[in-house]
Amino acid sequence: MLIEYYENKGILKTIDGERPVGICGSGLISGVAEMIRTGIVLGKGNFNEEIQSSRLRQGEDGWELVLAWASESGIEQDIVITQKDVSELQMAKSAIYAGATLLMEVFGGKPIQKVLLAGAAGNYVDPLDACTIDLFPGCATERVIGVGNAAGHGSCLALLDRYKRKEAERIAKKAQYIELAATERFQELFVSSMFFTAAQDYEDYF
Secondary structure, eight states: OEEEEETTEEEEEOGGGOOOOOOOHHHHHHHHHHHHHTTSBOTTSOBOTTOOOTTEEEETTEEEEEEEOTTTSSSSSOEEEEHHHHHHHHHHHHHHHHHHHHHHHHTTTOOOOOEEEEHHHHHTOOHHHHHHTTOSTTOOGGGEEEEEOHHHHHHHHHHHOHHHHHHHHHHHHHOOOOOGGGSHHHHHHHHHTOSOTTSTTGGGGO
């Protein structure tokens, strides 16, 4: 579900124009990115309580934003993004950002040339929204590319082409495993990457 907000008006776009029934992973990224751009979500990931809107309210898990009212949804109940949803996305994006940064440091600080997003969720992540929530270090939208079912495509190549199979074997032998979570540097980067740098109040913290 793609979410765009202007003042109190929400525009929802769903697959085949059907009534929304929930939020997928890429939809959550787009939703939070739009909330950052409109000032609903602040730098620390908290909701801006000063915004006056019928869509912003206190729910069972704290503050939440109503994306679709029960009358608009296909499940006869409001569809919302909660403070808990934002916090969980923060931790996920911080882990990705910290992991990528650490790997860049391991390889001499070389900048990222391309970010290839694979799988059902990754393929549909909007590059601008990914950069808005700081999903990758040094993020530039033109470097973020969705490649679809990379694992399935690679499997087909390995089955049909023995040269590709040998290439895959060579790559696997050269691969290095790094236990990110066990390193002190990862923990430092994880904590420092929790902020949303595109938020309106981000510079107030530094």
